[in-house]
């Protein structure tokens with residue numbers, strides 16, 4: 001059975017969806033916790049009890065394990081791990097990126113993944129380090145694409161295959177790789193080799209890489225951000241259209257004594273309180289947690305619950321159409337995340353096309369809000385307004401005789417038809433007292449109206465304090481002080 005993906009609701013480029021592989025269905029966005037059969041601080045049964053609908057494990061580890069290889073082949077992965085949800089298997093590419101070599105071929109790993117009953121198989125793609133040069137990235141990508149074609153040819157169009165998208169930091173390679181994976185019929189595309197970017201907080205570059213891959217990948221495909229990561233970046237990644245995450249972060253952070261929160265992490269010994277509603281945090285003091293022989297396991301339990309809860313929060317935000325607000329909140333947790341957020345806003349044109357038209361609300365949260373899709377889309381619609389020959393745009397609520405029409409003004413959007421006063425975004429937007437940034441943003445709307453309605457006389461009436469901004473933003477505009 002092929003992998004299918006159904007999109008139920010959208011917000012920015014994020015989606016609420018259903019991923020189906022074989023007879024397993026999971027809600028997306030989803031986090032697949034990583035499980036290693038040799039090392040299980042949290043068991044698959046505990047993951048299920050926490051609400052994980054799927055998990056990911058490494059087929060290469062199973063294939064090399066004296067203890068688990070035969071068991072997995074005879075009983076199947078689901079029974080060995082004790083998990084009846086969706087199980088995805090990685091091929092050994094991760095080992096390849098760490099050790100530079102693996103003792104398995106593409107077809108061997110795929111046949112093994114099939115034999116142990118994995119729900120989603122990953123070919124042996126070549127992860128290109130983001131700091132590799134173009135020559136290397138091209139060479140690696142060629143091998144990866146050849147392996148994807150080999151997988152499709154041998155296993156057929158209906159095999160539950162993932163089509164990883166590589167290309168290093170080269171945006172055109174990422175876009176082409178995504179497009180080619182789509183043309184080969186892959187409906188599930190992991191974006192690979194981005195862990196080094198996330199580990200070194202290079203979120204600005206991460207956004208450009210993901211947005212480029214997304215440009216090539218068909219919009220109907222499910223996208224997996226391989227190796228992500230920290231819950232603080234889930235909202236940003238979902239806003240770009242990533243649907244699946246798979247992190248081992250919950251266990252890796254626990255091993256280092258680190259306590260995850262939705263907006264960051266802390267060394268547990270530096271805490272005085274465990275500010276979280278999970279069972280571990282409500283039944284232990286920091287001191288007890290530190291002294292517990294089970295410290296690593298308890299931290300892993302907490303870390304995973306925080307990560308899964310964040311995914312649920314994101315699904316709710318998409319449902320409500322308030323994902324931008326969650327992205328805004330999370331990305332203020334670290335300056336590099338803020339850089340990623342701003343990089344995403346620079347891709348506004350691409351996002352505008354996938355965002356939904358009506359949302360529950362728009363809360364103004366500062367300068368970044370002016371670049372949101374809702375503002376861009378509102379201003380783009382001003383082009384289509386049919387105007388009489390003379391129009392007054394009133395920033396101060398005053399009206400004057402001699403105009404055929406008076407348009408009210410709301411920053412950061414701009415002028416609007418009075419009939420739209422109650423509709424989204426004008427009616428559902430909450431803004432504080434006007435500031436220069438939002439007024440300037442609204443003036444972009446006036447400029448757009450002026451530029452697309454040259455035959456019309458457009459005049460602005462405003463308070464003295466906004467006059468400079470209006471005149472600067474809309475050169476040559478007539479202003480009534």
Ligand SMILES: [Zn+2]
Pocket residue numbers: 276277278279280281282302303305
């Ligand atoms: Zn907790």
